[in-house]
Amino acid sequence: MATPLRVTGAWVQLLTDWLDAQQLPAPELRLLLDSRTGADLVPMPLWQSMLAQAVALRPSEPAVALNIGAQAKPRHVGVLGYLLLACNNLAEGVAAYQRYERLFYGEDLVQVSASTNEMALVWPAHASTGELADSVAIAALLSLLRHLLTMPPVPLRVSFAFPAPGDAQVVAAYEQFFACPVLFSAACTEVVFPSSVLTLTLPHSDPSVxxxxxxxxxxxxxxxxxxxxxxxxxxxxxxxxxxxxxxxxxxxxxxxxxxxxxxxxxxxxxxxxxxxxxxxxxxxxxxxxxxxxxxxxxxxxxxxxxxxxxxxxxxxxxxxxxxxxxxxxxxxxxx
Structure with a gap:
């Protein structure tokens, strides 16, 4: 039997940082978030519920989940985030994530494929965590790269397994955030980059660390x-x-x-x-x-x-x- 998906307590603190940035009191949600430490493991249904409560605080704002993901810093991903910082290039960083993803989700999910022109990070459809959690995770991935690199790579395309939002304004917000075509109801969740991104040097690399x-x-x-x-x-x-x-x-x-x-x-x-x-x-x-x-x-x-x-x-x-x-x-x- 597969292990139920979950996230880490450090990842959940991403939502606290978003509430702070938005200056939202949200006492009930904050109480729930504050009950978790970086060492805790948070069941996926609870994380999804937290996100739903957060999104409800901004009912008129399109694609709130993307803005939550945009708050991501290496500390929110724990040892994986710090490993990425210390890697020499993105190829090392991708390999480290694939090797230790189970620390984050409780399972090894991501598949990496590379061809002459493209490199893809692929999460199978059965591993989808739903519209909000998937959107936060992929937005966080892009945001981390944008924080780390002075010339961050732009994806060739991004795909999600969940259905397209019914509001055209929300779909436009996804395409604006990722700066590339965004597909919905796809066979998997996927982020595709030019293969040249693998050679990009990370500015804070430290082999000993x-x-x-x-x-x-x-x-x-x-x-x-x-x-x-x-x-x-x-x-x-x-x-x-x-x-x-x-x-x-x-x-x-x-x-x-x-x-x-x-x-x-x-x-x-x-x-x-x-x-x-x-x-x-x-x-x-x-x-x-x-x-x-x-x-x-x-x-x-x-x-x-x-x-x-x-x-x-x-x-x-x-x-x-x-x-x-x-x-x-x-x-x-x-x-």
Whole structure:
């Protein structure tokens, strides 16, 4: 059975930013949005309901969903957004999105096709999230490219699986926003660019940062299968805070909208503890990092949140009974 589609809490904050930009009070909608953190996973039906409430606030404005998507920044896409920033060119960025899309939607959906003249991002019709959510997502894709590049590419065409809006003014708003022909009731959701876009250099590329983010994304991906919503949200939060150098129990509890004591009780009910979770996460990442010969042992200690390599050495010996250096030698021999 396919995993139900969902979005991340970071993506939902896109709607908060739109409300702020429009100076709309919307207390009920804001209360719902504020109950979600970047670490949360938001079921697709709830996201669709939030968007419907937002669109109802601007009944006379055509294609409100496009304006919501236009607010998108890399932080709204989480690690995927920051990976895009750090990539050398759009070909790397597209590959990163395709590799880690499951972190965003809970499934791998996008298909990438390229020919001599065209490059297409394709989402099959069965993966359509409806008129509002699809419009926001594709508008956000174009908006991110427009923010990142001084000469952003113009699509050759954009297609949506949902039927054409009945209002000609709304159809015109879509064509004006995307600056290209827009098709509706299509066999899939698709954005087609000239193939030359793949070579466009991204201005903020940083290979070392990209590699670190790539490792964090790989670890986050490993946390997704066969875990419940709370476990996924907890591990996603811990991974993010670890990468920011601010991972501790009070911070995690605050991010999950819980008191420290409530989080501890919830862990205890699962036979877990904060110290055990932190050790498990660090041990899992340590094995991955030690298998990378491009990282110094001091780099691994820093990535795992240890202030000194000696503290990492002691912890690793406690976990595994061997030193990080001997583990690295063994892992590299195995590879």
């Amino acid at each position: 990209r590699q670190l983010l790539d490792r964090q994304a790989q670890a986050a991906l490993l946390a997704l299968p066969e875990s419940d919503a709370f476990a996924r949200a907890l591990q996603q939060c811990m991974l993010r805070l670890l990468s920011e150098g601010s991972l501790n129990l009070p911070r995690v509890a605050a991010e999950l909208h819980m008191s420290v004591r409530h989080l501890q009780r919830r862990l205890e009910s699962r036979g877990q503890s904060w110290r055990g979770l932190l050790d498990d996460l660090r041990q899992q990442l340590a094995k991955q990092y030690l298998a990378d010969p491009g990282l110094l042992l001091s780099d691994v200690a820093l990535l795992l949140g240890f202030s000194e390599q000696s503290a990492f050495n002691r912890a690793f010996r406690r976990w595994s009974g061997e030193t990080p250096l001997s583990a690295r030698r063994r892992l590299l021999r195995t590879d």
